[in-house]
Amino acid sequence: MAYTEQLLLPSRGIIYQLSDFDGNVNVKPFTTKAYKDLLTSNASETGLKQFIDSCLVDSPIKAKNMNQNDLLAVLFKVRVMTLGNMLKTVTRCPECGASEEHEWDLNDIQINYLYTENYPIVVKLPQCGKEIKVRFPTGADVTRAKQEADRRAAAFKKSASDFLQIYTTVSLIDLDGKDIVEKAEWYEHLNPCDAIYLDEVFSEMNDAFGVKMTREGHCSTCDKVFTSYIDIGSDFFRPYANVTLGLTSKKGNLSGAVEESNISE
Ligand SMILES: [Zn+2]
16 A cells, blocks of 8 residues: 555635545655656646546545645645655746745645634625625636636637636625526626625635745845745656746735644644
8 A cells, every 4th residue: 555644635624515524635645657647738737636636545525626725735745745845946036136046845834724613604795785605616616617607708709718707706605596697697786895895705715724835035146035936837746856936026825824834744
């Protein structure tokens, strides 16, 4: 039997609403075949999901149904299990362009876990006063929203991206047993204040749990402080690689911790 370790998903499994699932999955290191398949796929979304499935052992949930933040936690874990916790990185200072090499200890990466009393989460819309239930996106929700956006785009001879936001939003709302088409119609008739309120709710929920992918950097040439983030591509899984880090002016998008611990725990 392959060597495995247990990983508690950042969502703690709550968002999947599966009976007998406590949010722990067993993971094993990735193999040479899995790595080569990932390269062939150019680390596409599908390729990364197949890669993750190859590392999950008897998991009640497959990568295609996982939330993005849970997927990232699995990717970090298998990277540490297979290649070790040190990641050699290269950053290019956004100010002066100087390159610097660093070693990033992936065991220091924080995971914020989801804690909520009730799920789905009840939200009261400020204008119409209606109470609705909202959920965090699973892979199944994302797929459903894309399908419906494609369908509507074809019907109206428009681009699917014109419709994706609304279907993404309503796919995460539970509303009196309504289906996604009925919910989209309901949403389009909402008072704009309520729609904006909902956007804010979802934006806050986005920060509720996950892997903190960013780190403050400091340029020793020009003394500027900047934020860099780990871009998960095939380099992240390449033995002996120097991973070039992406740069962002924004602060970490997965902060707002409820409870924190290290990925190795
Ligand atoms: Zn600099």
